[in-house]
Each structure stands twice: as structure tokens, then as C-alpha cells.
Amino acid sequence: MALQRILAVDDEPFNLEIIEEILEDLDFEVQTATSGQECLEIVESYDPQVILLDVSMPQMSGYEVCKAIKANPSLSHIIVMFVSARGSVEERMEGYSVGAEDYIVKPFGHSELKAKLLHLGQMLLEKDILEQQIEDATTTAFSAMATSSEMGQIVNFVEQVGTIQDVSELANALINCLANFGLSCNIEMRVDTDKLHFATAGLCSPIVVELFEILHSKGRLHEFTNRILVNYELLSVLILNMPSDDPDKHGRIRDHICFIVSVTEQQLLSILTKNTLINQQRELNSAIKTIHSKFTGLLSMLNNNRSQNEAIFKRLQELFESRIPSMGLDEDQEVFIFTHIDEAIQSSVAREEAIAQVKDAFAEIEHDLCNLTTDEQ
Structure with a gap:
């Protein structure tokens, strides 16, 4: 995010006027505070990206204000630049020790402040990019772990299902497999002239049975709201609670369901043939x-x-x-x-x-x- 909002803190109104003039020429949004306490009172609501913080202020010094800001998890991301009439090494080290990112010594010129703010703006952009990369990497890692766990469940089901020779046992195995993904389901198995129904809740409701009757020959896949219906020749499965807040997970789980139902269909055909x-x-x-x-x-x-x-x-x-x-x-x-x-x-x-x-x-x-x-x- 580009640098836009700056909070200037100084107990001398004249110094604030100079800073405001420079920042307004640079098209920054500026708000001012005349004390450390006032700064802490408005910083959270204003949410500045950079604070220009005077070091020598009565009652509460700039160092104390910076410590308070950096100690607050909701404010610690804000960049602090100390503004001081003294720029000794010791004072700069003190500023860095309390968490400040930069230091400028009074009196400063328009070009010096502009250069430092542009540098801080670049820091913000790079920080945003890095945070996004970290977030993407974390998401990818968690997705990989989730996928690995899900594939483990699928492999276990495939290994188990090949040993099943009873239709009811096969239906219960499918229900348990889908339950491992947090899914609630209804199942219809068409065996000879009979239609057998199974459900996570124990019984299929009449409307679900009618839905199977209407849609089992109307295509392989039907999606509506957070439900999905998968049809095969001998088997139909209705999932009642597909994940709706995560599109990637939704698509991944949908693919898993289609594969699992396909494997179950083949085993059901094997049982009936035998x-x-x-x-x-x-x-x-x-x-x-x-x-x-x-x-x-x-x-x-x-x-x-x-x-x-x-x-x-x-x-x-x-x-x-x-x-x-x-x-x-x-x-x-x-x-x-x-x-x-x-x-x-x-x-x-x-x-x-x-x-x-x-x-x-x-x-x-x-x-x-x-x-x-x-x-x-």
C-alpha cells in the first residue's frame, strides 16, 4: 500500500506548521498531535502509516510514546520516525532500541524529509509484498497439508472398500469416509428393482428420496447452494453441507467426492455381479x-x-x-x-x-x- 496517512507529533505548534506545509505539498494526508498522550489517544482511530514523532516533549517523551506504540500488537506495524534537535549516535541508538525505523534531525529541509518519506513508502510497499508472500506461502502450506490428509483418507477408503462384499456395509463405509471430511450425506443404491436409502442422520427424508427419483438420470453432477448431488448408474449421493466460505476447498472436496463415489459405484457393481x-x-x-x-x-x-x-x-x-x-x-x-x-x-x-x-x-x-x-x- 502506498504511503498516504501521516501523524505529526510535536509540542511546538510552529514545528507542526512547517511539517504540515511540507507534507501537504507532497499530497500526504496529515493529522497532528501536540503531546505524546494526545498521540496515543488518536493513533488507533486515525491509523497512520507513519508517525513523525518529536523526541523532547514534556510529561511523555517520544521514546516513551514509541515504546507504547510498539508494545501494542494492533499498532506495532506503524512506522515511527523520530524528529529531534539532537542527532548524536547515542540518541539515534536509543531511538532504534525502542523500535523506531528512522531518525531525522532538526532543522531539516523539504528535500531531506521528502527523500526519507519516499524511502519509508518503499518500505511499506515491500513490507506489503512480503506479508502477501508469507500469507500465500502459509495458505499453500496449509492447503498442501489439508490435501495430504484428505488424500490419506481417500487411500484408506480405497484400500478398505475392495474387501467389502455387502451392500449395507459398503453404504456405511461411504458415510464414514465422507464424515471424515466433515460432510453429511444421503445415499441411494439401486439394487435390482429395489432402491436402498442410507443417511448420516439415519434416514433419508421424503423430499430427498423424491430428489433422487427426479435427478438420478438427469446428469452426473448437480450443485445448489451448499449442496451437491453426484449420480452414477447404481448410486446417487447427496452432500448436505459443502464448504461455502472457501472456494478452493469447495472445489477440492467436490473432486474428492466424485472420485470416492466413482470407486463406491465400481465396488457396488462388483458386489452385485458376484x-x-x-x-x-x-x-x-x-x-x-x-x-x-x-x-x-x-x-x-x-x-x-x-x-x-x-x-x-x-x-x-x-x-x-x-x-x-x-x-x-x-x-x-x-x-x-x-x-x-x-x-x-x-x-x-x-x-x-x-x-x-x-x-x-x-x-x-x-x-x-x-x-x-x-x-x-
Whole structure:
């Protein structure tokens, strides 16, 4: 800030008139005081940038006034220039020891005072620049520390969320993560045909549920006042208390929220996919048991048929062997009958081979199904 306001303090009115004339020519705003006590009474309300302070004053010397000013935290930033008729080294050292920034000896000329004030004005500008740099550096440092802490929370959440396999547990983990950022939230998870709601306060209000219904398909991000709504296909999160007094923090937290909700969405999708696969596995296992039961029944029936055929052909063969010799048939007739009996038996044997092939086919199918369930697991 450029030098503008100066307070001149001297118990001699004539000296103040000279100072006022010089300062007015330099376009400074000037106020005067005729004693140290008056200076202390008006300095806080006037808030000068520089005080031209006479050293030798009755009741309260300039040194005492300077000490009082520099001891007050709200006034210590004011630059003090001592004005004295004596300029010995000892007196200058005394002035510096009580906190003064400069010293000018009476009588002084217009150009000397102007040069010193211009120098002090430059000091003020450099001081403002330095203070701003310090403030910026401090802000950057605190922002870096805050960001580091926030990233730590995010990393912890990412590491934790990958182990969660329950929808309700996932919602509670998200609520706790956002709570670490000082955020209060409402959550909707869309699981199959159900809509599950969770909240920092325990329950979502009806208006929040309606808001999820209206906005969940209307875009990724909605911001209104100090609230923000983030939408994904399976998950919507409404933050109720975004930081509104710090734009940088607001933007940083918004980015964190979008990332955290994205990670949660992916884990929710993973949970639902795994549950679907588990249900399909159960259904497949049930189907395999049913197929196995039917295969077993069918094979049992085929075995029974084979046994019955064998018994029938055996009885038939025994019957023909015992009766044909007594039937008075010639040799060609006997050969004809036995030939057809052998063909029927061979045909039955061929059917048994087909049954064996069916058994092998059933066994192979059952084996493949068992391997399929083992791979899925």
C-alpha cells in the first residue's frame, strides 16, 4: 500500500506548521498531535502509516510514546520516525532500541524529509509484498497439508472398500469416509428393482428420496447452494453441507467426492455381479443335481430293459432247444429257425451296445457339467 496517512507529533505548534506545509505539498494526508498522550489517544482511530514523532516533549517523551506504540500488537506495524534537535549516535541508538525505523534531525529541509518519506513508502510497499508472500506461502502450506490428509483418507477408503462384499456395509463405509471430511450425506443404491436409502442422520427424508427419483438420470453432477448431488448408474449421493466460505476447498472436496463415489459405484457393481454369479451357480448346481437324477433313473430303466430282454431271449432259446427236436422238422427248417433266433439275439446285443454308448454319453455330459461348476467356483 502506498504511503498516504501521516501523524505529526510535536509540542511546538510552529514545528507542526512547517511539517504540515511540507507534507501537504507532497499530497500526504496529515493529522497532528501536540503531546505524546494526545498521540496515543488518536493513533488507533486515525491509523497512520507513519508517525513523525518529536523526541523532547514534556510529561511523555517520544521514546516513551514509541515504546507504547510498539508494545501494542494492533499498532506495532506503524512506522515511527523520530524528529529531534539532537542527532548524536547515542540518541539515534536509543531511538532504534525502542523500535523506531528512522531518525531525522532538526532543522531539516523539504528535500531531506521528502527523500526519507519516499524511502519509508518503499518500505511499506515491500513490507506489503512480503506479508502477501508469507500469507500465500502459509495458505499453500496449509492447503498442501489439508490435501495430504484428505488424500490419506481417500487411500484408506480405497484400500478398505475392495474387501467389502455387502451392500449395507459398503453404504456405511461411504458415510464414514465422507464424515471424515466433515460432510453429511444421503445415499441411494439401486439394487435390482429395489432402491436402498442410507443417511448420516439415519434416514433419508421424503423430499430427498423424491430428489433422487427426479435427478438420478438427469446428469452426473448437480450443485445448489451448499449442496451437491453426484449420480452414477447404481448410486446417487447427496452432500448436505459443502464448504461455502472457501472456494478452493469447495472445489477440492467436490473432486474428492466424485472420485470416492466413482470407486463406491465400481465396488457396488462388483458386489452385485458376484451375487448374480453366486445365484447362477446355485441354479446350475440345482440343475446338475436334477440332470444327474434323471440320468440315473433313465440308465436304471435301460438296465432293467436289458435284463428283461436277456431273460426273454434265454427262455426263448431254451424253449426252442428243448422243443424243436421233437417237432419233426427237417434240417433246413431247424437251420431256418435257429438262424432267425441268432439274428434276434444279435440284434438285442446291438441294442445293448447302443445303451452302453448312451451311458457313456450321459457320463461325459455329467462330467462336463461338474467341471463347469468347479471352474465357476
